[in-house]
Amino acid sequence: MAALGRRLLSSAPGAGPGPGPGLWSRIRHSKLGFWTRSLFNDYKEACKEIVVGARDHPGKAAFYCTLFTGACVCGYKNPCDKSFHATLLESANQLLILSPWVRNGRSDRHIQNLVTVKNQGRLRHQNLLFFSLVYTAPYDAKTGIYNAQCEYLKPRWSDFPNRILDIGFFGKWWILSSKMRDWDINDDEFAYLPAELQTVTSQHLHSAENERLFELKFQPIILEEDMQEEGGG
Template sequence: MAGRCVRVLWRRSCSGSAAPAVEEKKPGRWERIKSWKVVFWTRSLLRDYGEACKDIVVGAKERPGKAALYLSLLAGVGVCSAKAPSEDSFQSHLLEASASLLLLSPWTRSGKSDQHVQRLIDLRNGGRLRHINLLLFSLVYEVPYDQECDLYMTQCPHLKPRWSDFPHRVLDIGFFGHWWLFQNKMKDFDVNEEEFANLPAHMRTISFNDLHTQENEKLYEIKFQPVVMAEDGEK
């Protein structure tokens, strides 16, 4: 009995003298951040993009011609997108063309150019011009009503213009910094075609060879020769 008590006391003394258990440390802030789902998703995404870039580099080394073609296409798309004209560019071209036509007499300006510009100005004043950027090029088209118009015809879905009629409502195409239809309409805007309507067909058009002939060159040289005045009594 005494021996048993001694063993119990010995165990208690050993357990009391043993070192206290080490408390578990809490994870730091950085460890908690790394365990977030967003951080894990971002790291996985960056890893996938890195592998994809490595595959692109390896493929470009194996097929340099194909890689050069793709790079040139991407560069072309980027340049065309950067040079797609904006709505302000179209408005500026329209005002400049209108001012240029106003400086000309109605008998000398081109009727085709004047009608086109006047129509665009009427649509602009009525709020019926729209501009859309399609990445590679821009379009200016006509709408039947102003955006602020609140009539029944503008709200009824059955009376709205159809997409099949959209090509007929396109007024201009902007590509690589130019409005091509507008530029074509304003060609020779200071020449009135109606003045030459009654001329024969072969005289309505003038080629480069018609302007530069030997007879024209002689007349041009004679223009710079001094004028000889006849003396009194001479005929």
């Protein structure tokens, strides 16, 4: 009887429609809901395959993990253009405090070339995600002459290796660091020495004879009787 009464009330002219589906239910059954569930299932299956593959081939999985980690570290430590300008300024200041007769000629020429290219506005930096390149351009970016704007007169890609000035990798500018090695030693001062004296190795610096002479200078001086009489006379 109660069920019959409810049906009669629901079929009455004044009775309104029942409550519709909720917002979450409509989203789940919409196109966006189906696409989201499909995408989630795809990622779920991909993660499951990765786990199964790593369990079946641990060596291969370790290699790929190491490769991925190394790529992330290289990308994180990739130096920017501000880093290059700061390193160039620091190197120029190191050479500036030395006399021209003491500076390393190779270091001085390289720094002077970089400073000249920078002052001319021809220094360019390119971030390649894992490493960076600093290269020279033929003209300043703001130059409006015909040779700088004509695309047929622009440098060829085959000439690009000759325009590279430095390579930045793992937080270091390698060519600049190589040129600044022994920046306070002027190799030209030793150009007229014999060939065997132009190169100094660790054996020359830490030989047994050098150690003996170093210890000898701390020995007390013993005066003979003849030397004492001469000194007293």
